[in-house]
Amino acid sequence: MDDYISLYIYAWDKEKQDIKLFLYKKDNQFKVPRCKVSESKKYPKNSTAVIANKSTTNDSKVSLPNNDIPDKVRESNWNFAVDELYNKITNNEVKRSSAELIDLLRVYSCYKRGYYYHASFAIQVQVNALDKLHSKPENFVIHHKNLKTKSLERYQIHLTVERLYKLVEANNSKKNGGGENVPGATFHEITPQFAFSEETKYSSVVSSPALFEALGYSQQDKDSLYEEFIRLSFPFKSLIFPDIKPLIMELGYNGRESDIFRAFDEHHSGELDIHQFILSLMAMDPMTQHGQGPGEFRCRHIFRYYDEDSDGFLDEKEILRMVKDIADLLKQNLSEEKLKINVQNALKVFGVNPSEKVPMINFLTSVGSLRFRGTSLLFRATENSSFRDECCWNSSGYTLAEHAVMVRRSGAISNTLNLLDMERAGEVGNTGLETLYENEVLQVTPTDAAPSHYKKHKVKKQYSAQAFNLNSLPNEILNALRYFEHEIPGSKSAMDWGAVDKAKLVKYIFAICDSVKDILESEPRLLNITSPCYVLGDLHGNLRDLICFEKALWRLGPHLTPANFLFLGDYVDRGNYGVEIFCIHGGVPNLNGSLATINQIPCPLPQPEKESQLAWQMMWNDPVDSNTVTEELKKQLATNHGFADNVRRQTAYVFNEEAFDRFLKANNLTHVIRAHEVKQAGFEIQQRGRLMTVFSSSQYCGLNNEAACVLIHDMRIRNKH
Template sequence: METTGLSVIPRYRWAGTIRDNVSVIVYCNDSKCGTNTKFVLLEDNGVYYLPRKEAGPPTDSNQSTAGASPSSGFALWPKAVSMLQVAENLAKSIQDSFISSLPPKLVMMTSVYVPTVRKPYHHYVFAIGVPSSAMDEAKKKGNFTTMSVADIKKLPSSELERKDIAMLAEYIAYQIKGESNLVGAIVREYGPQLVWRQVSEAQMLPDDMLIRSPGYREQDVEMFLEEFIRCSYPHSTVCLQDVKPLFNDLGFKDKENILFRALDRQRIGELDCREFVLGLAALDPLTTHGKGPAEVRCRYIFRYYDGNEDDVLEVNEVRNMVHEIAQLQGHETTPESITEKTTKALEVFGIKDGSGLPLTNFLVNVGNLRFRGTSLLFRANTSVLQHIIHKLGSTRKRQADSQFRSPESSEFLHKKLRKSIPQDHSKSCNSSSAENNGMHNRVEEDRDCSMKSVGSSSGSLPLSEGAFQSPDTSNHTLAQHTVKVRRSGQVTDIHLLLDMERAGEVCDTGLDVDDSVSQDSQGPSLLRRGRDLKSTRNRLFNRFQSVEAFNTKSLPNEMINALRFFEHGNANKPAFDWGEVDLAKLSQYIITLCSATKELMESEPRLLKLSSPCYILGDIHGNYRDLVCFEKALWRVGPHLTPANFLFLGDYVDRGAYGLEVVSYLFAQKVQAPHKFFLLRGNHEVRDIQCMFSFQAECMQKFGERLGLKVWNAINDVFDCMPLAAIVDKKIFCIHGGIPKIDGSLQELEKIPCPLSMPETQSNLAWQLMWNDPVGMEDSNEKVANELSDNDGFAFNEKRQTGYIFNQAAFSSFLKVNGLTHVVRAHEVKEVGFEIQQSGRLMTVFSSSHYCGGSNEAACILVHDYRMRIIRIDTS
């Protein structure tokens, strides 16, 4: 809103154009007014405000009187004039009669720190008392309104520019009557210190936890404060109109007023800088929905659906909330289903008579996990911090043109985006853009450099084929949420790990503390595979072209096509049945495939060195249905067209009915994409174990005893040559079982024989990699504790009756000695498909749902962009 010569209310100012401001509040100061003191207000489009002017330098040489009142022709520049003179000229610009014999009195001064320029701007409010005669004369020809304190306080918040006007009017009225206990002017200061409290974890309040929950640091809060200033300038609060564009960008189009009402905890129609930052932190998708942050978020959620602001959710308001949860979860949202879900929700809350749901009841039932799904509510559609960073980037040139811009301001704005990029690469990128036309381009160039340095290769090809160059200066971190995916690849659900930890579904994620994993100080190095497989692969495909039985150019593709026939049912054949197939020929195809796969396995090192992006899958155990689910979700178009590696941690057979099909599929993919598919050996890839369980019997059942044993032996010949461990990005150690009790370094793994037909007797190290477990609750007894203490953190694995268990001391020592940050393993079934231990550094992943008739889920882990993201597959 603007009024020529009297008030300028610029929207979305930038640091270089922010100026000090002066406002005046003119009032009647003689006895004729009595107790009903009148105050002068301007009005525009139904909104009342105080006259105001910027006090700043000329914008160019042709505007020497920039910012001056039209009647005075005086430059309102604080270095040239006093703020008292500015206030007098501003009052005179309203009416010439508003000249007081007494100098204007400062009644309020607000100082707002601007991070970009590293100094504050000020807003001065002066009170000017005039006689009632001057007020009456001015009213005859003035375009303004006079109101009493009572009149101003009656105005709704939407009709008053800021509540400060009512507060100042009341303050001046009390001073006039001599009833004010306040002396002098009101002084207020706003800056990061009001939002970011430097307190210990034990002293943190829920608000402090909320701000830190998405990973924000103090420099991030400065960026939020910068956004607040651009929205609120020249005031110390924001109203709905100020933040509508921002709320729209965050995904709340047409719901901006509802969101603002939820964030307005004081119900005054305005947000100060603290409320503004807290509200954005609560909206951030990375903010956890557990412990302290959950309570704050739930209060916001409650206000969001409490449309009539009576502190009670009516049945229809509960219904609205239930409907949004169902939508976000991808569930049915027909009126009937929503009515049913709402009825169940009311029963959970104990509401039977149609009465409302109070806040306390809501918090208790959400906190006790009786009512689920609130973690999905009240979320922005993007990271709030990243959105603000991009917004800053698009305006950096305007800031650079300003004489107020400090040299360091352009760097701290995107510091977090650059922290994982090696210095040599970032320098080379930025050197060519010193005079770039905006920080947005620099951010994009930083991303391009990052991609060139760490994302140009998938697999662990030799240098001549684009080997991965891994910057050791960066740590992998655990993503804060899990993603559930349908068979079709559609995301159906997102859960925060801290929510699941709070519910007891996972434990010790380490996300509630700062990442303290040490970093490798050595420089970048190349991850190599060991041997050049290009000639080997060409030789294999040439051989497959001569296989008469298939008569195709690609044996693996033919096998996968055959498995498609096995998977799909029709009128003549049930699903997961081979139908009318020549089993003798099929067995020969599998044996031929095994021969090709074995040759590949023999050429691989015992310890693979892989690069990200990389999907890591745990036990499959003959669950071909779930393996197909993973395929459709992760590599639907085939691994060779997917920019990621795929690492399987073993246990492909036994327990499930389709071990043969699982092995055939994995071997076919390995031969088809040897640089993408990597298979480690698990404890069930051993002949003796398979005889005890089901895989040997499965082969004989499907092919008969003679052919079945032949196929079984061919498959186990491949198992004998499988690698036993892998390292992803030089930091993440991957095995089937657990870390080994080893005296030397991981180079000892290369000494393990290949082939290894009897690992139990041929290599104790290999046996440990396949069988070891972390200490569990069942191991908590004095005998085990003593053995762990006497044996460097290792003890005999009573549950398995072979191998070892290891404790946190052994685990931490293993990471430190080998320069690792995380371990990913399989070997143990988990109810939600995964488990996280050791402060987020040890992850167990299980990729076969409903294991042995149970109810467990299937999951995998994606290592990408220095994150380890857990993906849960919907196999229902």
Template sequence: MEPAAKQGEHRAKLIFRYYDADGAGKLNEEKVKALVADLGDGGAELGKTVGEASEKDFAAAVGKSEAAGKLCRLPKPIFAEISRALAMQHLKRYDTAKKGGGSVAAALANVLPKRAHKGVCPTCVEKKFELAAHLVTVDLSGKVTPKRLAAVKPPAKGKGEGGPTAGQYSAEVVFRPYSVGNVMLRLIRQLAKAKGTVAEPKALLMGDRKEDFWKLILRLYRDLLILLEAETKCQKAYSPCYVIGDIHGNIEDLLQMERTLWPLAPVMGAGCLFLGDYVDRGVWSLECTLYIAALKLLAPNRITMLRGNHEERTTQKHYSYLKECVQKYGEEMGLKVWELTNRIYDQLPVCGLVDDAIYCAHGGLPKSAKTVEQIVEVKRDIRNPEKESDIAWEILWSDPANEQEFVDTCEQKGVDPKTSGGFVFNTKRGTAFKFNEAGADSFLKANGLTHIIRAHEVAPPGYVFHFINKCVTIF
């Protein structure tokens, strides 16, 4: 788009894609008219050669055309405009920039198609800083030691009823050694060193300390509930952010992630978004749930917990989580522990957005919701998603399908693939839906998103891409 850029194949493709805004792959009569109108003199002659042209044919026809070379040009060199705009921004002279008519936004508006992506560029957002309540030091062994910088006073009467200030939370929850989150993490790390075997797994505070364990997780639940009540069913997260697939009771892998990705927690340089399925299959499902819940208490703005299809009572009864709780703590206490952790799952978001651009969910896309706004409106507390929310249930259970698999399933169900809207009944699961590339494209475009990250299916190498890398499964 630079004024001095040579006309050639790459510029021709840029021009083609600009006028082919709907991505149809051809320039129909209406698109050609727009091109001719923008060219003015000499446009009519060029229009005769590009009608119904594909991108390849268009590039061949106008690759070296001087007339077409006038299209999609910036009025001034882009880097000079960016430098000027940044200087004006730093000087807070927005009004002057607007009156001058030479801002980047004004320059680009004339030549660039409107982008659907609604994401936020992190470097463009005006930074807002707060005074930290603590200084954090790290010794050579990796031990994190906080030092309070200022006294934290309770809010005056009539103020702050909504919860503690950031300074109070930091002092009382994050860095206090005996806060419930820190106690829980210490106990789980100690257990990991002598956790027993798959056949005979050990658990936290077993035997005559079961009542102490109950009081600990009850406090954890109450504190965590305050955080979850502030979240929606589609929770936002921001980069840098690790997205983590199914855990399924594998405490060894979870603690290996800790050593690798967040070794100084609760001091975390990047966020973590968990895609659900913390329980079943593995025999330390309870400990995995409590570990991630405790981590969220200590770093609430860094940890996002999504619900998976195994965070649901009926599924757990068919697998191992209910049995695990009873085996470790007996019939009465085991059922109480199982129910309490499920109350946590009932509150969890079912999907998340990273940088307002990347859709993350355990299963996939819902057929019952076209927009993120519809997901946000789903009620927060869902005990039985299958009966209480079609949207939530479909997000937990859906799968992507390649085109051949999708067509085969459509034929099996007597559905016309062309009128399916990109969704067909998920015969593999016996519930929810499969979605193809058309279904994915429709959802991404409607919401200004770029990619999908999901879990739910075993991928032997750990990940697999779908739809030319628009969607990825991680496990």
């Protein structure tokens, strides 16, 4: 990757007591001439440019190296690049002073393991010579005092011009016997330590280190976020909308790019620093929780996303857009009238009159108190986006894997070693991985745009490091299952958890299930799988057999086995370690077919009684009350295979034990849990212990009933009330 130089050509206007600058205008923005300084280009050694002032000041907490920067900016290729750019602008017809370094940006690259530089130089010319440069329509000569900040490409240009003005003014005052000594150049540095320091204040409502840990961001993930910012922003230290627009589109917001940028731009400056960039991407992460601190900073982003005029308030039109987005995400096809009603209800929840706007504090309070729902769905990177995808580097032929694996005689992995770390420690020879990082990852495109670190610019998760991390969640679960299977004399029997933290175990299992769910939902219906491939049929909760397969086929883990594994379903139903419980609101329906028929119920369903008898029965059917059985009811039950008219409700049906048994057997179920009926104790058990009714609202409609819930855990169904 190449370094950059920018060139500030100026003159001192004694009459105006101000400096005049040469700039060019593109896309309605004033820009400073700049060019790349390619290390591969052979510049002549007799360059005429001289860096007159190498004194620097540091506007960051990083100390300025004594030798590195002066040597770097005084190299002949830098000098010649200044000459080349200046001569291109002036046709070598304007006399000039020596080039003076006035600003230096140094950026560290994790992948290069080195620095990139952007040096800004100033060259003074005579006023009449400067005016001659205003020969092309895109060229401008303008006084610094007439230069508006918003018209500049970056705010950093404004700061540099201000500093240049102070330098010239101070030098002129010094010549006249007064003035103060202003150092010649400012120094800025961007490093991972600066970006992720615990001292860095990301937000007043959330701790950044805690958030990284909660989201499971590895060091590689953070490096990828950091490198993505560098890739998009260099040779500057901030991002503007055109820089980040392609990434926003990849995150699933094509057509709403400016709204996302507004949400990112907390200070309405039109630019994003590295902290705003990282924080905002974390706010969009689908895994970021929507409660407490993370929830509040997410809601602040959501508010700015819908605040189209950036006035700090949400008006009725902006709230309508939010309400509609929530409805769409919930797959609710609401009419315009219904949306208007929801907007008016929202205004009441936010505590304002219909004609008033909603301030941010009202919005945050209403969401935080759970009075306004649905915001957890908003401002998320879409499921098919590349938010944290695996790194995708194109290659041809075979490549060397990045890890070595140490295996015990038992076949278990004892440790994994990173080959690049081993090479740097002198434990192995030249692996070529260092070159891979520099040449493959840091390949530069020959354009004037910001150079690319990747062949594909995405925020990436390093799969290899995760797969071989013995402390990762998937590998910890595998170790836990092996522990479950083994007998430990005097401590636990085989196929038993023993004295482990069951709550933490359940949390891990849920996390794995959520990850698997995301994978399965993103897969196509028809999978193309290469051979070799192991195909496994029904498991039905038979964990013992699954462990036998694991020992025989993928003892070292699937990522070290040269084959694919295809499971054909029926993982946990039945079997010694499986259970099937069907939960429904009303009662079992008179179903012609399997439970899969339920998937055919239309959605949405505004008139269920007319549009789907199956759905209506599932909502309104009840088990027969043995105390109310009449002769007429017995006849109906016998004639209709255990179903009869539900006289008490004047709609749907009641069902007896015969119909219930048939439903369980036809669908391979063991139990049914339903609601729909008030019970004195909050629950009732029927049908020989296989049907449980639970009601969770106490003192319902003035009654003296209890409330209850059901816990399904450890192969048992427990009621709590």
